[in-house]
Amino acid sequence: MSRHVTFMTIDDAAHYTPQERAAIVAAYPAHEREARARGIPVLGSGRIFPVAEALIACEPFRLPRYWPRLGALDFGWDHPSAAVELAWDTEADVVYVTKAARASQQTPAMQTLTLKPWGEWLPFAWPRDGRRETLEGAGVALARQYSAHGLNMLSRHAQFSDGSVSVEAGLMEMLDRMQSGRFKVFATLADWFEEFRLFRRFYWDAVLGAELPDGVDHAVFDFAV
Known part of the structure; x- marks a missing residue:
């Protein structure tokens, strides 16, 4: 049995306008935006490159x-x-x-x-x-x-x-x-x-x-x- 992981971000949600996507992201706390909007995990003791x-x-x-x-x-x-x-x-x-x-x-x-x-x-x-x-x-x-x-x-x-x-x-x-x-x-x-x-x-x-x-x-x- 094989498995595959597909990453999707808020930018792939084409039913939102760019302005709506930006507003949704802005509503998240700053430290949660990468995870909530782009699915970037927050596991481990820290990313090597803590850069947006x-x-x-x-x-x-x-x-x-x-x-x-x-x-x-x-x-x-x-x-x-x-x-x-x-x-x-x-x-x-x-x-x-x-x-x-x-x-x-x-x-x-x-x-x-x-x-x-x-x-x-x-x-x-x-x-x-x-x-x-x-x-x-x-x-x-x-x-x-x-x-x-x-x-x-x-x-x-x-x-x-x-x-x-x-x-x-x-x-x-x-x-x-x-x-x-x-x-x-x-x-x-x-x-x-x-x-x-x-x-x-x-x-x-x-x-x-x-x-x-x-x-x-x-x-x-x-x-x-």
Whole structure:
């Protein structure tokens, strides 16, 4: 027996006008609005990113050609592999998530077919577990398997300018950007926002349940270099 969870928000209630939806949301206590209007759970000891979606969502727009762009890949199998594309407005120092994809049980060859249309020139950041060799890849490191299929992987795993790797520091960098208006996500990326809603910190400080924001974490590392 399989099961599926579908998220619906007040924005999906088309029988209300936008003005009526806004009035309904405004009537809720501020601390309950995300849960009541958008079904965002309030379990655990705190969300990793305690930021309202409205603060980071933006309408898609045509990217200036001169903005630096970077892909980021997070490896998975039963838990989905995921990828994002980021663009950086260097003048305003705002990072935009412009594309997102996720899929379970996809080989490097299959995932590369999905990502190459984003631009064969687009460089991809990747986490350090990409150095892991796999039986399926005949002992070839995972990142190299993607490279062999034509994905433009960076030569080293994502890290800060001093060579360190810290998930916590990366998350705090992202949170700081979100809270200061320097991190935006195209509002059409439903998969990304679904993971964002579930990305939580439990009492043992384990980071669980979200692949797409983690991919962004890798890319922010590399933009910082």
